[in-house]
Amino acid sequence: MYLDFLFFLTMKRLILIDDHKLLRKGISAYITEKSDWIISAEAESLSELDSVIRKINAETKASQGSSEDIIVAIVDLQLKDSPGDFSGGFQAVKILLSHGIPSVIFSSHDTGTCVERAMSAEVGARGFVSKVSDEKMLLTAIDAVADGNLFVQPDLVSAMLEKRSLFSALTKREQEVTNLIAEGLTNLQIAEKLNIKLTTLENYISIIYAKFGCKDRLELLEKLK
Secondary structure, eight states: OHHHHHHTBOOEEEEEEOSOHHHHHHHHHHHHHHSSOEEEEEESSGGGHHHHHHHHHHHHHHHBTTBOOEEEEEEOSSOTTOTTSSHHHHHHHHHHHHTTOOEEEEESOOOHHHHHHHTSTTTOOSEEEETTSOHHHHHHHHHHHHTTOOEEOHHHHHHHHHHHHHHTTSOHHHHHHHHHHHTTOOHHHHHHHHTOOHHHHHHHHHHHHHHHTOSSHHHHHHHTO
16 A cells, blocks of 8 residues: 555656756755755756756656656746846746646746736736745745645735736737836837847837837836836
8 A cells, every 4th residue: 555655656746947056955955945846956047958858858757656746837927047127037938848747936027018928829828926025925836736725915016907908908919018118128129139220119109109208218127017
C-alpha cells in the first residue's frame, strides 16, 4: 500500500523567473519552508527560458510513471534582457503557456493596465500578485492556479476593472498603442513593433490623448496607473 502511494505521488514544482537574485532566494526560502512546492528551475532573462523548459521536460520524462507533476511558473514582468519594458515578461508567459505551464505574474508593476494586459487572452497569465504584498498572497495565488483557477490580488481587481472601462472607448489598434505606451516603449519602438509609420502612430496617440482627456504622455501614464 505504501509503495503504491509513492508510485502515484504528485510532485508540485515551481519555476522562478525574475532578474533579482536575492528576491528569488527569498521566495525559494519561504516556499520551501511554508509549502510542499519544490523549486525546480530559475531564470533571470528570457534568453534562459529555453534551457529551463528543457530541464523541466527532462525531469518530467524521468519521473513519468512514478509521479504526476503539477508545474507553475512565477514570472516578473521586467526581465534582465528587456530592462526598458515588460515585453520579456509577457513573452515568457506566452512561451511557458505554449508548453502547458501556467504563470503567476509577481511584479512591482501592478497598474490596472499591466494586470489587464497580463490576464488577457493574448498573454495568458493565470494569476497576478504585487511585489508589495506578502509571500503568503503569492503562495495563495500559486495554489489557486495549480487548481485550475484564475487569481488576481483582490485590491488590484478594482484597478483592472477601471482600466477595462476606460479601454472600452478605444479601438483595437488604439488599445494596442496604449498598452505599449504603458509598457514604456518609445514612439519609434511602438511604430516599429506595429509596423506603421511614425506619423500614423502620432495620429493614434493624439486620438488616445483626446479620449483619455490628456495633453501628453505623462498625463496618460498617470491615468494608466
